[in-house]
Amino acid sequence: MKTLLTGGTVVSMDPAVGDLAPGDVLVEDGVIVEVAARIDAPDAEVIDATDRIVVPGFVDNHRHTWQTAFRGAGADWTFAEWAVAMHGTVKPHYRPEDVYAGTLLGRLEALHSGVTTMLDWYHVAGTHEHEDAAVAALRDAPGHSIFCLGAGWGTPDPVDSDVRRVRDVLPGDGPVTMALGLRGPEATDLDTVARELKLAAELGLRTSLHVDLTTGAVAELHAHGLLRDTTTFVHGNGLGDEELRMLADAGSSLSISPDVELKMGFGRPMTGRALAAGLRPTLSVDDVPSAAGDMFSTMRTAFAVQRGLDGGLRSRDLLSFVTLDAAASCGLDARTGSITPGKDADIVLLRADDLTVFPVTDPVASIVSAGHPGLVDTVLVSGRVVKRDGVLVDVDLAALRTRLLASRERIAAAAGIPLDGTWRPRPSSE
Ligand SMILES: [Zn+2]
Numbered sequence: 001m002k003t004l005l006t007g008g009t010v011v012s013m014d015p016a017v018g019d020l021a022p023g024d025v026l027v028e029d030g031v032i033v034e035v036a037a038r039i040d041a042p043d044a045e046v047i048d049a050t051d052r053i054v055v056p057g058f059v060d061n062h063r064h065t066w067q068t069a070f071r072g073a074g075a076d077w078t079f080a081e082w083a084v085a086m087h088g089t090v091k092p093h094y095r096p097e098d099v100y101a102g103t104l105l106g107r108l109e110a111l112h113s114g115v116t117t118m119l120d121w122y123h124v125a126g127t128h129e130h131e132d133a134a135v136a137a138l139r140d141a142p143g144h145s146i147f148c149l150g151a152g153w154g155t156p157d158p159v160d161s162d163v164r165r166v167r168d169v170l171p172g173d174g175p176v177t178m179a180l181g182l183r184g185p186e187a188t189d190l191d192t193v194a195r196e197l198k199l200a201a202e203l204g205l206r207t208s209l210h211v212d213l214t215t216g217a218v219a220e221l222h223a224h225g226l227l228r229d230t231t232t233f234v235h236g237n238g239l240g241d242e243e244l245r246m247l248a249d250a251g252s253s254l255s256i257s258p259d260v261e262l263k264m265g266f267g268r269p270m271t272g273r274a275l276a277a278g279l280r281p282t283l284s285v286d287d288v289p290s291a292a293g294d295m296f297s298t299m300r301t302a303f304a305v306q307r308g309l310d311g312g313l314r315s316r317d318l319l320s321f322v323t324l325d326a327a328a329s330c331g332l333d334a335r336t337g338s339i340t341p342g343k344d345a346d347i348v349l350l351r352a353d354d355l356t357v358f359p360v361t362d363p364v365a366s367i368v369s370a371g372h373p374g375l376v377d378t379v380l381v382s383g384r385v386v387k388r389d390g391v392l393v394d395v396d397l398a399a400l401r402t403r404l405l406a407s408r409e410r411i412a413a414a415a416g417i418p419l420d421g422t423w424r425p426r427p428s429s430e
Contacts, residue, residue, distance in 0.1 A: 010023035032339060069098065099134050104140055111141060131149065208232040218243035255283070260290055296373065
C-alpha cells in the first residue's frame with residue numbers, strides 16, 4: 001500500500017534530505033521510500049499537504065502516564081507536594097482499570113499532540129494485573145510505545161522474575177516494546193544497580209533512571225563501571241560538568257523535563273550545560289498533573305530558559321531534541337526521528353495556515369516559538385493515518401472520557417481528596 005504526501009513544507013531533520021518547500025513524501029508498506037520536490041506515484045493514496053508543515057513524529061522518552069486522571073491538578077505543587085499527592089495519596093487506590101484508563105487516555109493525548117513514540121515510565125504499583133493493564137492500554141493506542149517497568153516511590157522494586165515475566169509479554173520489536181526503569185544510586189545501593197543492569201543486558205533492555213538533585217551520583221556509577229550507552233538519565237539538575245562529560249563519553253542519554261524541573265524546584269534545565277559537555281539533550285513531559293503533555297511546550301520552555309541564560313540554542317536544536325535525538329535515546333534512530341527513506345513513516349502534518357502561526361516564514365522557528373497541539377492536523381504511525389483533519393481516527397473519545405472521569409472520581413472519593421481546585425497536598429515535614 002502506498003501513500004503520497006504532496007505539496008507540503010517538508011522539514012526532514014535529516015541533513016542528507018534537507019528541507020523542501022514544497023516537497024512530496026512517498027510511503028510504502030509503512031516505510032518512507034522517497035522524499036523529493038515532486039514524486040509521481042499514480043497508484044498511491046494522496047494526502048494533500050498544502051499549507052502543512054511536514055515534520056517527523058515527536059518522541060517523548062519519559063512520561064509517567066498513569067497519572068492522567070489528575071491532569072492539571074498540580075500546577076501549583078512543589079516536588080514534595082507532588083510526591084505526597086500522587087504517590088502517597090492517590091496511588092494506593094489505583095486499581096488495574098484505573099491504570100488502563102489513565103495510560104490509554106494519556107497515550108492518546110500524546111498521539112493527538114504528534115508524539116508518535118512515547119516511553120511510559122511506569123511506577124504506579126507492582127502487581128502483575130496493574131502492569132498488564134498498562135501494557136494493554138499502550139497496545140490499544142495506535143503508536144510506538146515503550147513500557148518502562150520501573151519502581152521507586154513506595155513501589156516494590158521489580159524482582160528478576162517480574163522483569164522476566166513482562167519481558168515474555170513484550171518479547172520483540174512490535175509497536176509496544178520494553179525498557180527497565182532503575183531506582184539508581186539515589187534510591188538504592190550500587191550492588192542493586194549493577195544487578196539490574198546485568199539483568200537488563202541479558203534481556204536486551206535499555207534502561208532509564210532518575211537523578212534529580214544529587215551531585216556525584218553519576219561519578220559514583222562511573223567509578224564502578226556502571227555507565228551504559230543504553231541508559232537514559234532523567235533530569236540531572238544536580239550533576240556537575242565533569243559528570244555530564246562522563247555521560248557523553250559513555251554514550252548515555254539525558255532527558256530534560258523543563259516545565260516540571262523549573263516549577264517543582266529541581267533547578268534550571270541542563271540543556272546548555274549538556275550540549276557544552278558533548279551530550280545531545282532530549283526533552284520529556286514527565287508529569288501531566290503539573291505540566292502540559294505536548295512537546296511544543298517542552299521545546300518552548302527549554303528554549304526560553306536557555307536563551308535567557310546565555311542566548312544559546314537555535315530553534316532547530318529544539319526540534320532535534322524531540323525528534324532525532326530522542327529517537328536515539330530510545331535506540332530507535334535507525335527507525336524513526338527523521339523523514340528519511342528507509343525509516344518508519346512516523347510523520348506529523350502541522351497547519352501552517354492557522355492564524356497562530358500564519359504567515360510562516362521559517363517553519364522551524366514558527367513551530368518552536370508558537371507551535372501547539374491545535375496545529376496537529378494529521379499523524380501517521382508507520383504509514384497508518386491515526387489522526388486526520390485534527391481528529392483521532394477510530395477512537396471513541398466520549399466513552400473513554402466517561403471512563404477516565406469515573407476512574408478519577410472513584411480514586412478521589414477513596415483517597416478523600418476534593419476535585420474542586422482546593423486540593424492542597426501536605427507533606428509530612430510541614
Ligand atoms: Zn520522572
